[in-house]
Every structure is written in structure tokens, then in C-alpha cells.
Amino acid sequence: MKGEIGLMELEKLLMELSNGFGPSGFEGEVREIFRRAVSDHADISYDNLGGIIATHRGNAPEPKILLAAHLDEVGLMVRGILPSGYLKVVPLGSWFTPTLLAQEVRVRSKNGVHIGVIGAKPPHYMSEEERNRPLKFGDLYIDVGVGSRDEAVALGIEIGNPVAPAVQAAAMSQPGALIGKAFDDRAGCAVIVQLLRELDHSHPNLVMGAGTVQEENGAKGAHTIAAYTQPDLCIVLEGTPADDFADAGSIIQGRLGGGAQIRRFDPSMVANTALVNLAIEEAQKNGIPYQVTVREGGGTDGSEIQLHANGVPTMVIGVPVRYAHSHHGIISMKDVEATIRLVKALIFKLDRAVVENIQQNPW
Template identity: 45%
Template sequence: MTSRRDTAELLAELAEAPGVPGAEDAVRQVMRRHLAPVADLEQDHLGSLIARRRGDADRPRVLLAAHMDEVGFMVRRITEEGFLKFQPLGGWWGQVLLAQRVVVHTRRGPILGVIGSKPPHLLPPEERKKPVELKDMFIDIGASSRQQAEAWGVRPGDPVVPHGPFTRLHDPDLVLAKALDDRVGCAVVVRVLEELAGTRHPNTVYGVATVHEEVARTGGGARTAAFAVDPDVAVAVDVGIAGDMPGVTPDEAQSRLGRGPTVLLYDSSMVPHRRLRDLVADTAEAEGIPYQFDMMPGGATDAGFFHVHGRGVPAVVIGPPARYVHSHGAIVHLGDVENTVRLLVALVHRLDAATVEGLRRG
């Protein structure tokens, strides 16, 4: 296994890269650079990166997929006064946005801005108690007019990325950053293929970095990647929702930072394959790897599209839990990232032809 410092450096590089849906280029470049030494690479027509690691047999084909895109925004229009109205990309809760910094990526380079709204001093008392709606927010980049903003290179459709620098907290095992949903999964995919490079495995593994997960109601990169790979087993490597914070009950979220990867029992897009889920749990217990079960009825992952590919693909969701996803600063535990890598490497070694056939017909 690589060191925790190496894992943190890889995660920092991935998290710092800008990559809202439809503009994942910088993330893909990082993934390509790290995966090229250990796998054969190709790219589908939407931009998902597909890394193939050949084992002892072409099949079964094991798909390990993480999405590159992060929640962000798109410039909708420029006001005559030079402010930017924006379209959210992905699921944002308005209360986490006001006064947060963002970066507008224009054809002439990045421009820093801040999300603003009408000051509370100008609101009547009853209005101050209400959350500000996204439609009433804007981005202030310091331009004095629409013409000046346009001269700086801003135009409708430009991607806007949260500004949330990667930081190791006072406990260095905890990291804070934007985009950990799902650059954590991207880091895990890289590390798993690196670990497999030094071993034999009874299958072919595809590490895929998908596009458009945060906005795709019809599949996006998950659907095109499944078509390109035609997997026999699929794992969506995505963050769970950590519930170890004030106000969250175990019935809402059970996962805790530092207690291993989360294995989802249910999300809004699918019920994971029961026999594959049991194999994951049995593998973790046999290898002494801590893990957690949880549910995510208010969210979905790429696995919801993988499991209905072709005649059906056994699929499951595994990943480190994270606090404060879909914000400018999420928190994950590096030990959970490493244990997710350990679990997936051990799982891959168990997925031979007979085992996969048993998953399908057992």
C-alpha cells in the first residue's frame, strides 16, 4: 500500500482541479497522468476516461467507477451592472452558498468572485427569517458593467467552480476540501489499479472516471461507460453520508468517519445486488477491514445505471463517508480512503468466473 501522505497528495491534486459537469477536462488530465503507467486508456465520446487493467482472463469484466464532476454552477447571464446570474449544476442547498468564493473559468482565464444577495439591513424583519432563494443570488466579480465583464472574457455558459482549498486539519487524518464528492472515489480508483499492477487477478478490471453524474437524470457518463465496457460486475465508488455531527440521528445516517468504507444497502436509484453486497461484507471480514452499512434514500449514484445495463449487472456502491457534501468544504478521513482501496483490491481478487456466475444465478 502507498503511504497516507501519498494518498493525501493524490487527493489534493484531484480536489483542486476544477471540474463541474460538462467541464471535467482538468480532472481527466490528472486521472490520465496517474493511470497511464498502470492501464490501457481510452475515452468515450462524452469524456469519461476508461482505464483497462488486464488480468488472467478477459472476463469477468469488473467495473470500478467514480465520477469526475463536482457540484458547481454555470453563468446564466450578465446583468447590465456586471453581476453574474447563475444556474446551479447539481444539488445545492441555498443556505451553504451566501458569501462563499467561486472561480469563473472564462476563455481568458479564471476570475475570482463571491456569491452575494441583497444585504439583510435592507430587508424587513419577516424577510430576514427566510432563506435566500438561489434565483435571488448573484456572483460579484468586481466588474462595473456588463461590457467590462465581457471584456474580461465572461460569457453565458462559462463554468463556475467553488473555491475550497484542500487542507489537512489539526488531526492530519482528516482533510477538508471542495469536490471530495467524488474526487475521493477517483483517488480510490487510481490507487486500486496501482495496487493491482503488482499482482495477478482472475479478470479484467476497468477503472472508469465518469462525467455528468451530478446532473444526469438519464445516465450521462455512467450509461456510455457501461456501453463501452460491457461489465459483468460493477462498483460505483462514491462517498457515503457521514452522520457523526450534531442534529443527525442514526436513523438518518449511520456512517462515522474513521470506521471504514460505507456499503450502501439502498439509494433512490437502486437496491444493490444482494449476493454481491454479501460478498463485499464477507471479504471485508475475512481481510480484517472495517466497514459500515448505510442507506441514502435522498441521493443516487452511477450504480443505478450500471445495474440495468444489458441483461443486468450485479452492482453495489462502496466509498468513504464524508461530512458536508455538496458544499465548499467536505471532510473525509484518509484511513477510510485507504480501507476502501484495501477492500476493493481484495474483492477484485475474489471475482473469478465461477464467483461471478454464482452472483448471477445463485
């Protein structure tokens, strides 16, 4: 990135990606944004599940370095239309139910996109028992402003329609802070796009920047991307849950503005230790802000990619996102820039000898 203009362009890219409609299994709009942004800088191809691969050639045909970020976001799918016209839905990905209530959504049908709001039984009509129990996902419905099933059908709404948060990204008053939906993982997508724009052809490897699909629905697209690209090493770029919320306690490993988050562990993957150590070494050598985390929950595309063929050395580098898996997340451009710098430094370090050593000595 070069100065203030480069930063403004990166913010614009992040907001465009954030605004894209892309629940799990319906990533087409986001994939097209990704494709347009990199098509002048890389060769484009696709897997058969919907993933996109942007290949950037260096001065050697291998090792093959996969940079993976998922295009999809947590969303919903219409499972039925009640006689009253309200829509019942199932989750596409993991939601904490209380965050959904009274939020605005977009329902995409064959006749276009329809604004709705997520409702539940009003508290005025609840029994004491209902008031005192936790809200369940099954309590929710979407109100698109109609009064009957026939009116909903007339809008083109039908079973299987995808639903996404109706949120427009924006810059906040704090310099470098952005608010919007789906930074998990549009932040990772933006990092890959920016890297492919910045790279010349002097890196000692082949870089494949991939946008995967259905990560929020069991990392399905990671499996096909790995099969398609046959990588020698993988860096997963993620929008990772920030843990610097109020009253967070003494262990904070994902602070906004704290730098690129290097993940050693989550329940789905023990990261390749040699690769993680190399990332930390490069961050320290280049003065790149970073933070190291061991996660108690969650998982990424790395869980599938690491298992491909004979095994792929894999690690996760993330941009911390406050309130991930909700309608509104917050990120810091400082962390996005730090992540770009760190991955770029690694790309120029990962020649054949270094990658072979990591493969043979993962500890």
C-alpha cells in the same frame, strides 16, 4: 499502500484531485489528473461523452469488472450578466442554497479564471418579509468585482461559463483528516487510481477503472461508460454523505473513521444483495473496518449502470464525506484506506465462477 510514504502520496493525490476544476460537463482538468496518475499502470481509452477508462489486465480476459467513480463536482453555470456586471447562474447539480452565500468561486472564461464571491441582497436593505423568508437560489448572484456588463464582458465572461468553488484542499490538525471541495467524488477517483497502481497481473479478471462525467447532472456519463465497457459486474466508488453530524440521532451509518461504507439501498438502486454480502464477508475475513447503510435519499452512477444490456450486478462502496455538496468537505484517510483494501480483496475474489453465480443468484 506501503507505510507512511504511501499514505503521503495518497493524500497528495487526493488533494490534487480535490483542487481540480470540474463542474458537471466540464471535467477535462480532472480527467487529465486521473489520466496522468494511471497511465503507467493501465491502458487508457475514452467514451464519446468525456469519460475515461483505465484497463488493467489480470490473468484472465474476463469477467470484466468495472470500477466507476465520477470526475465531476457540483458547480454553477453563468446564465446571464446583469447591466451592473453581476452574474446570474444556474446550478450544475444539487446545492442547498444557504451554503452558497458569501462563498468564493472561480469563473472560467475564454480569457482565464476569475475569482468571484456569491452575494445576495444585504440584510441591511431587506424588508421584514424578505428577512423572514428562506433564501432562494434566484436571490443569488456572483460578484467578480466589476461595475458594469461591459467590464464583465471585457474579462471574457459570457453566458455558459462554468463556475466552481474556489477552495484548496489541506490536511487538518487531526491526523488523517483532509478538508477540501469535491470529495464527492474525487475520493472515489483516488481509490480507483491507487488500486490500479497497486494491482499486479495475478487478479482473475479484467479490471476497468472508469472516471465518469455528469453524474451530478443525472448520471449521464454512467450510461455511456456502461455501453463502452460492457461490464459483467460493477462496483461504484463514491464520496458518500457522512451522517455523524452534531445531534445526528441514534442511527449513524456513515461515520468518519468508521471504515468503508457499504450501501444496500438508496432511492435509485437496490444493490445486488449477493455482491453486498460478499463484500461484508471479505471485510470481516480481512479485518477491514466497514459500515453498512440504507440511504433515505440520493443516488449514484449505479442507477444507470445496473440497467445496462441484460443487467449488471452493481453495488456502491463509499468514503464518508462530511458536508458533501458544499464548498468544504472533510474525509478521513482511514476510510480511504479501508475502501482500497476492501475493493482490492473483492477484485481477487471475483473470478468467472463467482461472478456468474452472482449474476444468476442476486439474492
